Amino acid sequence: MQERLYSAPGCTSEERFGEASAAGETLGERMRRSLEQDIARGDLAPGARLDEKEIAERFGVSRTPVREAFRLLAANGLVELRGRQGAIVREIGVNQLLEMFQVMAELEGLCARLAARRITPAQRAMMSDIHARLEAMGEENDPARFYQINLEFHEVIYEASRNDFLAEQTRSLRNRVGAYRLRVTYLPERVRHTLKEHAEVMEAIFAHDAERAHAAMRAHLTLLGDDLIDFIAQFGKE
Amino acid sequence: MQERLYSAPGCTSEERFGEASAAGETLGERMRRSLEQDIARGDLAPGARLDEKEIAERFGVSRTPVREAFRLLAANGLVELRGRQGAIVREIGVNQLLEMFQVMAELEGLCARLAARRITPAQRAMMSDIHARLEAMGEENDPARFYQINLEFHEVIYEASRNDFLAEQTRSLRNRVGAYRLRVTYLPERVRHTLKEHAEVMEAIFAHDAERAHAAMRAHLTLLGDDLIDFIAQFGKE
DNA sequence: GAACGATTTCTTGTATCCAAATTATTGGTA
DNA sequence: TACCAATAATTTGGATACAAGAAATCGTTC
Incomplete structure (x- = not known):
């Protein structure tokens, strides 16, 4: 059946599913968001198989x-559909992960370049504030919070x-590699960097x-990409 | 009903739908590809409404x-779904189109950068050949073919x-702006550039x-982006 | 005659149903 | 006991049926 390697501290996806249903939003859309979060948070581990019927029953909706x-x-790209073989949470290979990082670096770079030309005073202040908060928590060792502020x-x-x-x-891409980032970004020596x-x-x-x-x-x-390589190498897996 | 501003010279989407159905491919996937091409080629003009029932009947499948x-x-991002109001081919505003060009320039730039480091002799030869063909047709005034070789x-x-x-x-993004490029790229003075x-x-x-x-x-x-601005300005529309 | 409103029709969203395909199980045989 | 085949069961892909919301039409009223 469905595997849960570790469950998040917050709430279950069923609860999240119920809350804050924007009017006119379709059930499928809400399902997507909920599952997406489950994947990004790691509640659904890469390689886990998603069962239509089981999930439908769990959320109290039909299979459609x-x-x-x-x-x-x-x-x-978050899950893989192999014809008549169900959906499995995509196991991103090292190769593809590095490829994604490369693209992301380029996109975030563009964001930064444009921001340098267009940032507003309000955004400037917000940025300072966020950075200060991140600095303040320094050695607190609260990966989830660090991830959030980052x-x-x-x-x-x-x-x-x-x-x-x-x-x-950029947001979409970041979300897509999110599951891996959580484990990668938070290495104590990384925080200072x-x-x-x-x-x-x-x-700048x-x-x-x-x-x-x-x-x-x-x-x-x-x-981050280089660190990622280290991280992966540590496990010696493809 | 559904509007067709101008029809492509080649084949109808129903014909394209029938051909070359890769084994194990789902109907929905084939539908997507077919409709995507229709949009990219301009057969389905921006703003046109897509009717589920009509299309289902035209292709001889169910609505699913x-x-x-x-x-x-x-x-x-090729069509927009407004809740219970059907799908319409997305009318891309000038702003967003320029935004997309900016991203695309960055991605294609990255492609070129990597290619410079990694290109194989075979790809080198292919590139030369393609460029030669594009040069050869020079003033032939065959936009569709020019677009294809480009x-x-x-x-x-x-x-x-x-x-x-x-x-x-990059491919996906190019496809997405494809409908507009077709009309933009082919201005006689543009060809030489x-x-x-x-x-x-x-x-390089x-x-x-x-x-x-x-x-x-x-x-x-x-x-191309600049030319696009000219093109848009020509119509004076938002 | 025009504008507003109720009703009807049409279209989409969701649920259920059927068929096809893949996987698991069980029985048999080497 | 291990392996293969055939069959049963489960699961997905697609079609149909039903419900709910939006748009259009027609009637009424000012």
Whole structure:
């Protein structure tokens, strides 16, 4: 049946499913969001098989919206649909993960470059604040919270880029590698590096130095890629 | 009902639907591809409404795979689904189109950069050949063919990048702006520019000069963006 | 005659049903 | 006991049926 390697501390996906149902939103869409979060949070481990019937019953809906959600997730690359063999949470190979990082580094770099030219005073303040919060928690060893604030930092840059399409693409890609990032980003020695790199990106943006912002952001993510290699190598698996 | 502003010279989408059905491929997937092509080719004009029942009957399937295709197209941003109001071919605003070009320039730039480092002799030869063909047709004034060969040129670079994920993302994005490109790219004075820019990209790749390849490709697409602005301004529409 | 409103029709969203395919099980044989 | 085959059971893909919401039409009223 369905496997849960470890369950999140927060709430179950069924609960999340019930809350905050935007009017006019389709069941399939809500299903997608819920499952997407489960995958991103790691509640559904890569390789786990998703059973239409079981999930439909668990959420109290018919198979139709579940099927819809599966297709959407597959379109986003989060699950793999093999004909008549069900949906499994996509096991991202090292190769593809590195490929994705490379693309992401480029997109985030573009975000930073545009942000350097277009950031508003309000966003500037917000960015400072977020960075300060991230710095403040320093050695607290709260990976989930660190991850969350780190996300906010990048998010404000997406918005400052004033390119909604780019923001959406980058967000989607980040979400897609999210499950892996959680395990990768939080290595104690990484925290200091991250803070320093963020500071450099922020400085460049504040100075309206587009090229430097671009380079700094790319370096930030490329480093993550290198660390990723270490992490993977540690397990010695394909 | 459904509007067709102008029909393509080739074949109807129903015919295309029938041909070359890869084994194990789902109906919904085939529907998606067919509709996607219709949109990219302009057979389905932006703003046109897609009727589930009508399309289902036209292709001789039930509504289920049609709905599936709609969701997939929506996930790719080609159509818009407004709750219980059907699917309409997405009317891309100038703003968003420019945003997309900006992202695409970055992605294609990355393709070129990687290609400069990784291209194989076989791909090199193919690239030369494609470029020669494009040059040969020069003033022939055959937009569809020009568009096709131009596509091949970019495609070989995607493949030479040896980053499947990047290739897929770029391909998808190019397809998405395809409908507009067809009308934009082919302005007589543009052809010469395109050829010259292609030559520069190719030269840089052949010289394994990653940075120059990147820059040349970005410039190539950015120029297209500028032309696009001209094109839009011509119509004075939002 | 025009505008507003109720009703009817049509279209989409969801559930159920059927068929096809894959997987598991069981029986037999080497 | 291990392996193969045939069959049963489960599961997905697609079609149909039903419900709910949106749009259009027709009637009424000002």
